[in-house]
Amino acid sequence: MADWRALGIRPADILIPRQPYLTSRWPVVALDQYTSQPEVWRAAEAQVGEAPSTLRLVVPEAFLEETEVRSEQVYQAMEDYLARDIFDTLQDSFVLVERQTQSGSRVGLVLTIDLEQYDYAPGSSALIRATEQTVLERIPPRLQVRERSALEISHVMLLVDDKADSLLGPLFQQRASLTPVYDLELLMDGGRVRGWQVDRAQDHEQLNVALRALKDQVAPGGLLFAVGDGNHSLAAAKASWDKQKVGLSEGQREAHIARFALVELVNLHSPALLFEPIHRIAFGADSARLLQVLDPLGPREDQQAPDITLVGAQGDLPLKLTRVKGLVTDAVQQLLDEARLPLDYVHGIQALRDIAASQGGTGILMPDFPKDQLFPTVQTAGRLPRKTFSMGEANEKRFYLEARKIR
Numbered sequence: 080m081a082d083w084r085a086l087g088i089r090p091a092d093i094l095i096p097r098q099p100y101l102t103s104r105w106p107v108v109a110l111d112q113y114t115s116q117p118e119v120w121r122a123a124e125a126q127v128g129e130a131p132s133t134l135r136l137v138v139p140e141a142f143l144e145e146t147e148v149r150s151e152q153v154y155q156a157m158e159d160y161l162a163r164d165i166f167d168t169l170q171d172s173f174v175l176v177e178r179q180t181q182s183g184s185r186v187g188l189v190l191t192i193d194l195e196q197y198d199y200a201p202g203s204s205a206l207i208r209a210t211e212q213t214v215l216e217r218i219p220p221r222l223q224v225r226e227r228s229a230l231e232i233s234h235v236m237l238l239v240d241d242k243a244d245s246l247l248g249p250l251f252q253q254r255a256s257l258t259p260v261y262d263l264e265l266l267m268d269g270g271r272v273r274g275w276q277v278d279r280a281q282d283h284e285q286l287n288v289a290l291r292a293l294k295d296q297v298a299p300g301g302l303l304f305a306v307g308d309g310n311h312s313l314a315a316a317k318a319s320w321d322k323q324k325v326g327l328s329e330g331q332r333e334a335h336i337a338r339f340a341l342v343e344l345v346n347l348h349s350p351a352l353l354f355e356p357i358h359r360i361a362f363g364a365d366s367a368r369l370l371q372v373l374d375p376l377g378p379r380e381d382q383q384a385p386d387i388t389l390v391g392a393q394g395d396l397p398l399k400l401t402r403v404k405g406l407v408t409d410a411v412q413q414l415l416d417e418a419r420l421p422l423d424y425v426h427g428i429q430a431l432r433d434i435a436a437s438q439g440g441t442g443i444l445m446p447d448f449p450k451d452q453l454f455p456t457v458q459t460a461g462r463l464p465r466k467t468f469s470m471g472e473a474n475e476k477r478f479y480l481e482a483r484k485i486r
Contacts (some may be wrong), residue, residue: 080280081287086294087196087206087304090173090283091339093189094166094230094482096131096258103263104130104427106272106478109234109308110137113473115360115423115434117141118331119267126266130164133479136232138224150224157229166482173277173286175250175257176343180270180475183351184249188277188286189481191339192237192304192313194320199310201461204300207237209310212465221315229486231316231480235309235342236470239293240454242348246289250282257282262482265380268474274481278297301420305457307345307470316340341483347450353475354450357466358431362421366393369441372418376410377401387411390432392443407446409464424466426473 083089096105104127110257113119117204117326120139135156138149174189198205199213225231239246257275264271277283294303306313315338323337332338345352360371366389370378378398385397386407403410415422421440431442449470456463470476 081283081461083287084193086287086290087193088190088290088344089193089339090171091191091341091483093172093174093341094484095169095174095480096165096203097167100131100165100464101261101263102130103266104128104132106263106265106269106480107132107134107137108265108267108474108478109476110139111234112139112426112476113142115425116430123267123372131160133482136160136230136482137479140180146220148172150227152227153224154227161229161484169260169278170277171278173283174260174481175247175254175275175277176477177251177254177273177353178270178477179272179352180471182353182471185345185349185351186247186341187345188250189274189341189343191320192342192482194313194317194338194340197306197313197317197340199306199314199317201276203461204320205474206294206302207304208302208306208457210238210305210307210453211310211316211463211467213314215311215354217311218314218318219284221311222318225315225319225485229484231310231341231483231485232481233309233342233343234477234479235312236307236477237342237344238305238307238347238453239303239344240305240348241293241346244346244348246286246293247344247346249289250277252284253282258408263480265478269478270474272478272480274458300452304344305347305454307347309342313340313342336485341481343477347453352450353471354448354468355426355471356408356445356447357469358425358428358445359415359443359466360423360425360431360434360438360440361415361443362438363422363440364443366391366396369443372414372420373398373400373411375414376403386446388444390435390439390444392435392439406464406467408448408467411443411445412464412466426469430473 176187189453197207199209381399386400435442
């Protein structure tokens with residue numbers, strides 16, 4: 080049997096809806112997408128209808144004002160789905176995933192991480208680390224939800240720096256020998272997703288050996304995994320485990336269900352995993368107001384090599400920021416925070432333009448972040464500024480599909 084204790088991950092008892100509940104209406108995209116476009120979520124609700132769906136198991140951030148009512152409905156739906164026995168259990172398994180989007184086909188592996196080997200604090204030497212600043216104020220409400228939930232579903236995407244594709248590549252090549260568990264067209268323009276159960280001892284051993292080889296390449300104190308999406312969800316899971324482990328013996332802690340959290344592991348170097356900048360929109364502010372806010376950075380119009388571009392009713396204004404030290408995103412975000420402007424964070428250039436046109440305000444097109452700099456930057460700087468990059472467009476994000484009992 081493969082030993083996962085030193086590697087920060089392990090297989091799990093994963094829940095998948097059984098037929099006839101496993102349909103395209105079951106998966107929906109991560110709850111932190113389309114935050115300024117509630118109509119996208121309303122359309123999904125109409126398509127789902129009364130069918131079992133992960134839409135009933137989350138509160139989309141587009142409906143934050145309805146959080147209290149919707150949260151109670153989430154807890155009830157979880158209990159209802161368990162009582163109705165709608166799930167099959169894939170025991171001691173991984174799930175190999177192929178996701179097809181407009182950017183291509185990316186491969187992932189659904190698994191659990193050991194929260195004892197995850198840390199979101201800057202400067203950590205943990206094996207699994209956050210990539211962006213964790214806003215501590217965002218943890219308590221998520222912690223409350225986790226503590227009341229019977230099920231865990233996950234939009235967390237965990238990244239591994241595997242240029243040779245030695246971990247997931249060989250397993251994907253062998254997928255014809257694995258047991259298929261789903262093949263679905265996704266709602267919300269999400270493309271297609273296929274999954275295979277990985278439960279054979281030889282496949283576990285193959286993954287274990289490949290992962291140990293990758294770990295051997297990591298310098299002492301280096302990171303093996305970086306959290307690409309869903310860090311605040313993991314931070315809440317960590318907080319929950321830290322509370323629950325008090326008073327437990329070492330033996331009780333070793334395999335406690337709350338010690339682990341469900342994620343999808345993806346190779347950073349997948350050609351279909353595109354790093355896109357996360358843009359900002361400042362409501363109630365025109366370009367002139369934003370120029371005032373950004374003045375300490377020495378903004379000047381530059382059509383050839385702009386750092387950022389303001390997008391609003393006055394048209395586009397490309398700007399070079401002549402007094403920036405360090406990352407542009409960090410410098411701009413600090414000034415926006417100081418100005419206390421109402422902000423939203425938007426994935427996709429066209430979405431930013433649509434929101435600016437329909438809701439007013441001024442968008443800020445942010446610069447790209449090269450993905451091959453992710454691990455070195457996290458290793459040396461401790462983290463990236465909040466909302467530096469997005470892994471693909473909103474419809475390419477991870478969809479909720481697999482589940483796990485957490486109590």
